[in-house]
Amino acid sequence: MTVATEKNKKPYFGLTGGWLTFWVTVACATDMSLFGYDQGVFSGVVISQNFLEVHDLVGPTKTKALSTVTAIYDVGCFIGAIVAFTIGERLGRKKAIMLGTTIMAVGTILQASSFSLAQMFVGRVILGIGNGINTATAPIWQTETSQLKWRGKLVILEMQMNIAGFCLVNWINYGFSYVGGPVAWRFPLAFQFIFLFVLWFTTPWLPESPRQVLHNIWLLAHEREEEAMEVLSCLEAKPVDDPFIIAQRDEIDYSVRYERENAVRWRDLWKLRKQENDTKTLRRLLLGAGSQFMQQFGGINIMSYYLPTVLINSVGLPEEIARLLAACNAVSYFFFAGLAVLLVERMGRRGLMILSTASQFVCFLVITILLRFSEIGGAAGQRYASASVAFFFLYYGAFGIGMLGVPWLYPTEINSLPMRTKGAALATATDWITNFAIVEVTPIGIQSIGWKFWIVWTVTNAAFLPILYFFYPETANRSLEDMDAYYRTNPPLFVTTDPDAISRKRPQKYIEREDQTIERSAANKGLKLRSSGKVTHVEQIGEEETKN
Missing domain, CATH: 1.20.1250.20 (MFS general substrate transporter like domains)
Known part of the structure; x- marks a missing residue:
């Protein structure tokens, strides 16, 4: 019982x-x-x-x-x-x-x-x-x-x-x-x-994640395969023996085994010699960490840690007004962050990062110009300074729709299955150490060089645009196994040469590969797939049909 x-x-x-x-x-x-x-x-x-x-x-x-x-x-x-x-x-x-x-x-x-x-x-x-x-x-x-x-x-x-x-x-x-x-x-x-x-x-x-890996396959290790299948089954709301679940298990299994068989030791990551089965581990680590580096040097924590100070010292607002504006700005920031939820699949990770960074560049450029002219003093100077407040708010909007969230998502998608924890941790460590550096230098920079301090962030955002355009592949509408398959083909460094690499839609070759895997899983289980519009039905193959 x-x-x-x-x-x-x-x-x-x-x-x-x-x-x-x-x-x-x-x-x-x-x-x-x-x-x-x-x-x-x-x-x-x-x-x-x-x-x-x-x-x-x-x-x-x-x-x-x-x-x-x-x-x-x-x-x-x-x-x-x-x-x-x-x-x-x-x-x-x-x-x-x-x-x-x-x-x-x-x-x-x-x-x-x-x-x-x-x-x-x-x-x-x-x-x-x-x-x-x-x-x-x-x-x-x-x-x-x-x-x-x-x-x-x-x-x-x-x-x-x-x-x-x-x-x-x-x-x-x-x-x-x-x-x-x-x-x-x-x-x-x-x-x-x-x-x-x-x-x-x-x-x-x-x-627990069915893809969690430790040397051998964490949940897909032989003695825990049933647990992994159960997790996949519950997450997809499908039976354990459904061909889709079996196909997912097989893809994860293959990706992890391939990566392990062709894995590069940490000390060998920095060697530039070409390897026959190189899975581009270092390139993927740098892309993930680079997204967090660009997030921080895009200038966000100048604003997050010191907006009231900036509004008081650079713009000349009273302390009470500066505090109130900082609180109100947090509300508008939340609204723009919500827009990113609607846009992240439609525009893709790459598209949102480019749009966000370009908008940040424009905001810092205008802020720099306005604060430069605010130094003429008098009523005219104050008008220029006051006008810059709108672009501080717009900067938060520009950051919120893209560079706020995508750099946290991108490292989890771009890195291979066995390197996902290390890749995300490396990206997060990059975020925090650059965060610390910016928090330390901002008060000194504002005090020492005044409006010229904002030129630095105008230049960094401008410099990031070609990097994002030429080096960052799209990860939207790809399964995690799709990205592993992409890097197994030894893709070129410049992603713009491959239409599939920058397409917001899932490339057809990945859809066909997944369909073939599901069909093989169904055949191995004595099932067949019957398509009806967008729905795939699973049926038991009859005895006569099996013999044929």
Whole structure:
């Protein structure tokens, strides 16, 4: 009786298909909302008078310490991404997120209960380590458990939720600024536990990625093949013996075996000699990490960390107006991030990155010109400065529709199956270390060279456009196995020479290959496929038909 009950027990509370994907998305979106909340929470904390007094940070001589305690969080995130890089495959997606969430809880407790600068430093680093692990893992988990038609939209939706967290904390900070005392900064820090509780209660019962790999095939290892087939079956809402599920299993199996047989050791990645079965591992790693590098040097964290400072020092607005505009801007930022969900499949990853970067270039160019003319002084100069505010808002819109989310999605799609965890972790580490560098130099740059500081970001965005156009292949409307098949053909470095590489639609050759795989799986199971419009029906082959 007990054995029968266990056997008939449905996994994941009986959820399959869209509902199961929904709950994976809830967990991943919560993780990214917490990421956005963390990025914004300290901007309100460091201007709380009680916080400054408790941590002995009052006075101009303490500016450097205050700057360092803010930026040290990014160093912790970088360390966390490296941790995900080294042990992420061994743990699996779920356990990595649970580990990161627990580490973040420790950091949150240390920060919210802090009574010394040393405690706050430690809390910031620990919180960053946990967030670095989570942000390197959640996009991969979402990517590997999503159906092709939903994959891009869901990962971009997570980045919109990142902005939702950022927006929420901006208004919490703005509201609690009128309260004063210790609650003005301790409550916003402690509020992070709302997100942590959601992650603790959802992640453990959700499915592990069927593509998770560790030397041999993680879930597709012989002794765990049934578990992998069960995950694929539940995610696609199809029977375990359905030809589509079997074909998916076979494609993953083949891709991983091919990559392992032709794998390149880490120390050999930097050797330029051509190998017969080279799967372009280094090129794919650099493309993924490069997207995060371009995201950061596109200038976003000048705005995210220092928008009120920029509006006060560069534009000349009063402090109260600058704070209010920063909070209002977070709302418009959230709206533009939502547009990316609608555009990411229609325009493709490559198209959105190019559009977003080109728009950022225009915004910085106009900001540079307007701030240059604002230095003439008087009423005319103030009008030029005030006009630049509109382009700061437009910059957020330009960033939100493309470079906000795609650089988090792209590394999970471009890298090979065995390298996906390492590739995403490397990209995340690149994001955090460049983030730290920009946060450190921005106040110095604005103070030292004034309007000329904005020329730097105008030039970087202009330089990124040809890189995106010539070197970045499209990954939209491709299965993860399609990208492995593409790189097995030894494609040229310039993707514009191959129409299939830049097409937003899935190339016909991949569709035909998948159909052939499904047909072979059906034939091996004694089934046949009958097409009726867009629906493929599976029927049992009759005895006479089998003999023939």
